[in-house]
Amino acid sequence: MISLDEAVTARLESHGERFEVLVDPDAALSIKRGEFDGDLEDVIAAEDVFEDASSGDRPPESALEEVFETTDPLEIIPAVIKRGEIQITAEQRRKMQEQKHNQLVNKIARNAVNPQMDDAPHPPERIERALEEAGFQVDPMEPVENQVDEALDDLRPVIPIRFDEVVMAVQVPADYAGSAQAQIRQFGELQSEEWQSDGSWVGVLKFPAGLQNEFYDLVNEHTSGEAETRTVKDEDEIGTR
Template sequence: MISLDDAVTAQLESHGERFEVLVDPDAALAIKRGTFDEEFEGQDLEDVIAAEDVFEDAASGDRPPESALKEVFGTTDPMEIIPQVIERGEIQITAEQRREMQEQKRKRLINIIARNGINPQQNDTPHPPERIDRALEEAGYTVDPMTPAQQQIDDALDALRPVIPIRFEEITVAAQLPADYAGSGQAKVREFGDLEREEWQSDGSWVGVVTFPAGMQNEFYELVNEVSSGEAETRVLKDKDELATR
């Protein structure tokens, strides 16, 4: 469950009655869009609500009569009713909650852009989040707190391009871990991105070819150095099949 401070109210009026539930704002929007399972993978409804209850007035704690619940929803089970209130009702948020949601969504958007974007004018190096934040501010871009950050990427990039050189690109890197580190290290390297292929060498070393957002290359090199005590070798590949043809 979430805290009451983090919850918003979803409200439905029907049959002359009012029904309110307390839920995480992003989860409520995902439920309304029908994308909850995708956006909140691994979480259940009970993880994103503040109370397993349905209220007539959440602020006072008053509850509607069971007969009204039965008439409108066909059940008195709160866990069956809560999604219906969210789907059919309206999400009530205060100005303060809206500001907090907007700030959280802005941070999420900046993180996505920083992890996926590169600077084509500086050897395709990543843009630091702070630079992206300043550029969004300079561009006058306003984050929509009610729309998933992923859906705002294209508009944000359109706003950023007149301010900073940026493009989204993936990078493919071959990493070779010495035999002493291959057993434990390869498991972490292979999970960093999309493992294109892997080869175990005759000397016991492991070579993996991994594709991931170009903006994450510094993180990748840090991981490889960490799991190999700095003894690994890496090489950026222009072609995913390059290693096999050399």
């Protein structure tokens, strides 16, 4: 379950009665769209149905039976959300907008590059400033994934930007290969790997282009800066040295 501070109220008025449930805002939107596939008990603040959630008053069981044909809260809660309205306070809306804004910035920074600077990643701070300059406002009631394309459209007149993936080859010296390759191979999608006769390990990985600096940091951390890396421009090179 979630805390009351994290929950929003979903309200349904029917048959002269009011029914309220307390649920995570993102889960509520997902349930309303028919996209929720998680465990309901993980995203509600109370396994209960209220007449007035703020006072804790509950509707009579006869009203639940009449409207929902059951008294089971776990069956009623999704019905209230789907058929009713999601109520959020100004403070809840502000917090949701701030959270979605941060998620959007991080998603763009992880995937975007600057095509005018040899596809170098854009730092989150630059994305943040550009979104502000573009006047883009995150919709707290929409999933972040649904807002990325619109955000990119607004960003392009402000900064050179595009979403891309990078394919990176790395050769880890024998002294570090055993432990380092186990960490490096998890960073992205492993395209190919090969153990060399000198005990070194060569791997080719694909990952979002905005993560290049994180990749270099990871490789340097686990190889004391002795590994060699290069960007693979032509995928025909994968698997070759």
